[in-house]
Amino acid sequence: MTAYTATVTVRLKSGVLDPEAETTRRALERLEFDLEDLRAADVFEIDLEADSADDAERRAREMADRLLANPTIHDYDVEVAESG
Amino acid sequence: MTVAIVRFGGSNCDRDAHRALSHLGIDADLVWYEEGLPEDTSGVLLPGGFSYGDYLRAGAMAARTPIMEEVREAVSEGVPMLGVCNGAQIGCESGLTPGTFTVNESARFQCEPVTLRVENAETPWTRAYEEGEVIELPIAHGEGRFEATEEELAALEREGRILFRYCDSGGEPTERANPNGSAGNVAGVVGESARVAVLMPHPERATLPELGRTDGAGVLRGFAES
Numbered sequence: 242m243t244a245y246t247a248t249v250t251v252r253l254k255s256g257v258l259d260p261e262a263e264t265t266r267r268a269l270e271r272l273e274f275d276l277e278d279l280r281a282a283d284v285f286e287i288d289l290e291a292d293s294a295d296d297a298e299r300r301a302r303e304m305a306d307r308l309l310a311n312p313t314i315h316d317y318d319v320e321v322a323e324s325g
Numbered sequence: 326m327t328v329a330i331v332r333f334g335g336s337n338c339d340r341d342a343h344r345a346l347s348h349l350g351i352d353a354d355l356v357w358y359e360e361g362l363p364e365d366t367s368g369v370l371l372p373g374g375f376s377y378g379d380y381l382r383a384g385a386m387a388a389r390t391p392i393m394e395e396v397r398e399a400v401s402e403g404v405p406m407l408g409v410c411n412g413a414q415i416g417c418e419s420g421l422t423p424g425t426f427t428v429n430e431s432a433r434f435q436c437e438p439v440t441l442r443v444e445n446a447e448t449p450w451t452r453a454y455e456e457g458e459v460i461e462l463p464i465a466h467g468e469g470r471f472e473a474t475e476e477e478l479a480a481l482e483r484e485g486r487i488l489f490r491y492c493d494s495g496g497e498p499t500e501r502a503n504p505n506g507s508a509g510n511v512a513g514v515v516g517e518s519a520r521v522a523v524l525m526p527h528p529e530r531a532t533l534p535e536l537g538r539t540d541g542a543g544v545l546r547g548f549a550e551s
Binding site: 260308309314 | 381424430
């Protein structure tokens with residue numbers, strides 16, 4: 242078994258309105274920053290012991306499918322790296 | 326015939342629902358989620374509130390508790406279920422009802438009366454009304470914007486699964502009358518069976534005559550009808 246960290250990034254699907262990101266964008270503009278757009282995402286860093294990077298990724302994907310992401314509004318991606 | 330009102334940590338409309346159902350002569354019990362559904366459960370009401378502090382997404386945690394597996398089983402046997410506000414978010418997060426409820430377009434918590442048009446009066450929850458009738462109920466939510474893909478929304482419409490739409494006083498589902506940016510102005514939907522329904526507005530807050538309007542009583546009477 243090897244120690245891995247799986248990083249799951251959950252984003253709203255393209256086209257789904259994100260009022261919090263929009264509010265944040267407007268606040269940055271009030272601070273006189275110049276920007277075209279802003280997207281927010283949730284990042285989960287999951288430490289786990291697994292037989293291989295593939296196994297760690299498979300388990301992280303199952304976590305995303307069953308809880309971390311809502312398939313109606315979210316896409317997600319998973320990156321796995323050895324911890325330490 | 327007892328309706329189980331399922332309380333999670335953070336539920337806060339459970340007693341209102343109990344009082345409203347009692348007023349209508351519908352037997353109901355408050356049930357702590359860890360206790361599981363009582364054997365004589367003949368209906369399930371998921372009340373409003375902030376279960377698990379809305380962590381991750383409103384309703385996400387409660388939807389994955391063991392009692393929701395029991396609710397799923399009861400529903401598959403024909404037991405009626407109604408999810409109100411946080412209960413609606415739990416219903417969608419558990420997949421018992423379609424779509425999802427997410428952050429209001431305003432990014433703010435909104436507490437106000439809204440007018441709703443009855444879209445399908447053939448369900449247990451809307452049988453007390455006429456199709457097209459306009460009723461008034463209160464909303465109180467920060468994550469009430471209904472989201473579904475255009476195809477899903479079209480399917481819901483085709484299948485008569487939309488219960489209520491936000492509308493103006495004349496019954497028109499205008500953008501202005503949409504308090505939270507919901508797709509298709511949808512305020513409530515039914516699951517695969519019409520006996521399973523969720524809505525963001527609060528019928529239990531518009532049932533007791535001493536609180537003013539009683540437009541919500543017809544929704545709760547669904548437990549007696551089904």
